[in-house]
Amino acid sequence: MSLSIIGFFTIIIIVALLISGRVSPLVAMVIPPIVAALIAGFNFDEVGEFFSSGLSSVMNVAVMFIFAIIFFGIMQDVGLFEPLINKMITLSKGNIIVVAVITVLIAVVAQLDGSGASTFLITIPALLPLYLRLRMNPYLLLLLIAGSAAVVNMVPWGGPLGRVASVLEVDVTELWYPLITIQIIGVVLMLALAVFLGFREKKRILKQYGTLDFTNDDHAITQGVVSSEVDTSLQRPKLLWINAIITVLVIGILVAGILPAGLAFLIGVAIALPINYRTPKDQMARVQAHAPNALTMASIIIAAGLFLGILNGTGMLTAIANNAVNILPSFLLSYLHIIIGVLGVPFDLLLSTDAYYFALFPVVEQIGLSFDIDSLSTGYAMIIGNIVGTFVSPLAPAVWLALGLSGLEMGKHLRYSFFWMWGLSITLLFIAVALGIIAI
Template sequence: MTVVLGFAMIIVFMTLIMTKKLSPILALILIPTIFGLFAGAGLGIGDMVMEAIESMSSTAALLLFAIIYFGIMIDVGLFDKLVEFILRIAGQDPLKVVLGTALLTGAVSLDGDGSTTFIVVTAAMLPIYRRLQMSPVVLTCVAGLINGTLNIVPWGGPTARAASALHLDANSIFAPMIPSLAAGLALSLVFSYFMGLSERRRLARKGVAWVKGARAAEPGPDSGQPLTGVAAGPSAGGPATQALTINRTGTQTAEEDETTGHSLTDTALDPDRPTLRPHLFWFNLALTAAIMVLLIIDILPLPYLFMIGTVLALMVNFRSIREQHEELAAHASSVITVVAMVMAAGVLTGVMSGTGMVDGMAQWLVDVIPASWGPYMAVITGVLSIPMTFFMSNDAFYYGILPVLTETAAHYGVPAVDMARASITGQPVHLQSPLVPAILLLVSLAGVELGDHHRKVLWRALAVSLVMLVVGVLVGVIAFG
């Protein structure tokens, strides 16, 4: 019964958010509560949820102060030069912008932390997407694919967990998987290329043109076609020039207005924003670089690291208490949305763990695997890792399920290291899970509905995971038969 309720809860939850019948926050709280009561949790459901929320408190603190910190850096102008450089290289071509998003995500993802990666990528790229009227769902899809694929690096979470659970060396798991990683990244770049082409064609159908420099082709006033020009104002003609579609009377259409909204980057690249601190550029760059170095060498807890960074950034860039309060208030909406989603995810994980749904579903999957499939346990584990790491935490899968599957595989001569390698191939799909705080952060900052993101990214992430698994088999690092 618990197994049936577990699978039914997942199906209902995914259906409601992908069809937009409920917002993710409401679905994360309401659906697990209903199914948890049906599973017999009773009043104990409160303790289950609070235990899960307590375990996620450090993640919530990290996201809270990281959002504020990078919000300050955006406001004071740290990323303006980076965005202008990207625009100078990419021009006004959506294809180049999408490929630039992929390359930037790949570079920043090497730190092994998804939340930081998404904040940096969103801060740098979302203003460009808004200026060119590109879909932010493309940004979240590309960033999610690339980061999910690179999530298997040894200093990332899943490989370290697999090594710990099976008492293996992390590098012995990762190094032979480099061909699989390369194949996954190559396919992700192919997907990015075609999404960029699709954006280019979509905007062309809307009559939006891309300009290089300050000039743009304009049809005659009697042609009946939209006129295309560039944004007036201080930045017109510069690298951050904004393409606009204007009607025959010279007024801006509503198309651009549809690209605006409340997000971390609403005011990014505005050359007249009062929060700019160009004279403090080198201080802010040095502070951010120091935080990134400390993040990588891991000598301080990340939430505390960003707390200290936020305090220093506020004190130096905004001297008066009034300015500091205003700066904090400016990012309140982003903080509330993300932290609320993380806390809401605690309801789902708490109910699934507390009612035994996770354990029951895992044991059911192990029981239904026929004995004749034993020699293929590594590949089976790779396939199972795709849905299982999507619907449960990495901790639950790697510490609770992988050891059981590995013990079963040992009876058929399948090495534990092959099982570990296969288990990490599901990470491109795992990272898109609503249980992963980083992906909740990404869609919140980009102003994208989680259901819209899932519709665009899930089948692509599935393809990347399967390609990584197949390449692992073909190069002989994942046992098959």
């Protein structure tokens, strides 16, 4: 029990620090887990081993961060997204609600490959400048993408269903069929949420700026902020189609899995630089301009690797999962799968995906069987309850990628999105119960 208590309080402290914004994520995810490991009786040699293990699990993500941010930064410099922004403004006529709805639809399509990272890489660079141009809150963009992508992530090739299928030893496609209805309802609810939050955003913008007409605004959007000055010498309007082809090829390679994501973006940077900027000095100037953002996010990912390495290596995550069910009174155990489902999104802040499905799920399933709750009902309750919160969790590397691409903060993302995602999760869970997908 001591390991689970230490692990629980460590995660609570880290989440509290992230939400408070009093320290950088680097500090929040390095100091508490090291102190926790030492309190739990592990020595510095073991902490070093945990770091090495955690680092190996996130290194590919860190490398992808560095070159993805540099690549999209270069594409921003050359003006690749300006025609797209202007076209989307024309089509939406600057309508805040239409933009919010379009965000959900684009995220749904982008997530069909089952990769949260590629969804953020496709959607954020294209939509963030539009949000900033229209003075929309960029955290709304993150919320709508995160919720839509999480609902679609119930596909068989997404991680959660594969984990549950492997534990239950069932066919993942058959496991998916009853969830299709929930996915459709989830997308409809996300569209309704987009409309509601769009209206709310419209009122905020009118109150703050007194107008909604920013379509002819001559302010430029650079690195996630609105600036009145832009270096037009960096733009390459005559090379628009070449840069578009390079971007499509890089994202296509990423989605198809032909090359590791980091390598795909590294090659993209290496091709884009000499095409757009002729001299080595100009090329390195573009790398140096975007290196601070890239390295900042890579350092946070490495810190997250230490965090996860310690929690996994010490056994804290497994202990939390195994002891989570022991705190409930016995008369509630027959509803344990529903209770865990309702708490699924908060569990996203406490447990990694593997700990949730490989450690907690088997325990809940066995307890459910003793009360004649079939394993599939337990699986569906835990999937629906948890999956919606995937992209608001500090334990999900794709979330840090989204924050790096948008220049936003984890604490503010949690404050803005958490309760909306939790509400969506609980709503879908009880809809599944009403439809008979989950037995009680």
